[in-house]
Amino acid sequence: MAGAIQASELNLLTWEGYATPEITGPFEAATSCKVTATYVGSNDDFAPKLAAGGGVYDIVVPSLDAVPVLQQAGFVQPIETAKVTGFDTIYPEFSKAASLNADGSVWGVPLIWGSVSLLYRPDKIQGTPDSIGILFDPAYTGKISMWDDKSSIYWAARYLGYNNIYDLSDEQLDAVKAKLIEQKPLVRKYWTSAGELTELMANDEVYASNTWTGLTSKDVNALKKGFEVVEFSPKEKSEGWMDSMMLVKDTPNEDCAYKFMAYMQAAEGQCAIAAATGYFPVNPAAVAGCMDDAMKKDRQVGNIDFVKSLIMWEQPARLDKYIEVWNAVKAAP
Missing domain, CATH: 3.40.190.10 (Periplasmic binding protein-like II)
Structure with missing residues (x-):
């Protein structure tokens, strides 16, 4: 039995x-x-x-x-x-x-x-953003979020103009790490689930973030909080x-x-x-x-x-190094 x-x-x-x-x-x-x-x-x-x-x-x-x-x-x-x-x-x-x-x-x-796009509050963000730069704009200090994942490296790398995002050199990884550490005062929280990002957006804690296309925008807008969030694919391309x-x-x-x-x-x-x-x-x-x-x-x-328009995820050539860099970013003050 x-x-x-x-x-x-x-x-x-x-x-x-x-x-x-x-x-x-x-x-x-x-x-x-x-x-x-x-x-x-x-x-x-x-x-x-x-x-x-x-x-x-x-x-x-x-x-x-x-x-x-x-x-x-x-x-x-x-x-x-x-x-x-x-x-x-x-x-x-x-x-x-x-x-x-x-x-x-x-x-x-x-x-x-699917893809990983950018999500923002049009009522809180000036203009119509078209770049990853929205995640690094000091005008939104404390109101930015990013996924708690090594793929944050990919976003910073593309913003810095690196196309080889899955095979970055030591010098490029150092620049990416520095950029992400510089960004930390802007970050309200690194989200770990779509539900957590939905709460951050719905509760007025975050104005812009990267997101799994379709899910969080659907859930936030369904809450009818008096505002709607909008997704876009940045000019630096989406993953x-x-x-x-x-x-x-x-x-x-x-x-x-x-x-x-x-x-x-x-x-x-x-x-x-x-x-x-x-x-x-x-x-x-x-x-x-x-x-x-x-x-x-x-x-x-x-x-x-x-x-074919997306940068499809691949395992980084030096996976351990990428994870090490991301953990160093999170551990930095």
Whole structure:
């Protein structure tokens, strides 16, 4: 009996908004697999949590740049794509990404994608900003926020004019670190979740921040606080990301895991997660009948050129060095 109960569990290590009742409820009803979710605030959270006890999780959902770390550490096992109905209609730009296809195996099933843009209060910010420079403007001292993540390095690097943001030299990293430390008096708080940024914006604590495109603006504006926030892609370009479902090595709940991966490639899963987050579906065929034309345009369905306009996340050439720099910034007075 215990084995039967265990086989009906599914434990996710994932992002906020990816396991809402609207997403998991219909899946649980259809499969009798009970979903439990634990949330991360950064891609740097996955490996330590798996190292501390990988058996706690069945599926992890890292971004593309974190996939090689988990694969090379032996935390995950290859995907049998034949068990994932709908895999063949995922954008090939994602399903065939080098990070997901290594050593002759497929290591992840694309789930959702999007960009990282800038968010601001038009009633508090002068003019119409078009640059990352808004995050470094002393006019907004104490009213700026940034994601508590090593990707803050990418933002400062682009602002300083560096295009090789995933392979910065020691000299460039020193300049980035100095710029981020110089910025600290402007920063009200480094946010760790979309919900935290929503609260900072809604409570008048922050006027500008980088953000996961679609989610925080939707949530803040839904609160009807008497103001609305606006997103924009800076002239220095936005970053792009794609999150994939990976199978934890030796999971005892493999059957439920594959059912969930297939469900998330179907119309129910793709439209539910897009609605919950404001992000973009990876499977255009799946959403053909559950999104109207306006939503398809808003969620970039079929617009692969938008992907090509972004600086897609990659694992930095010297990951440890980047993490060291970001930690030094946070530790600085």
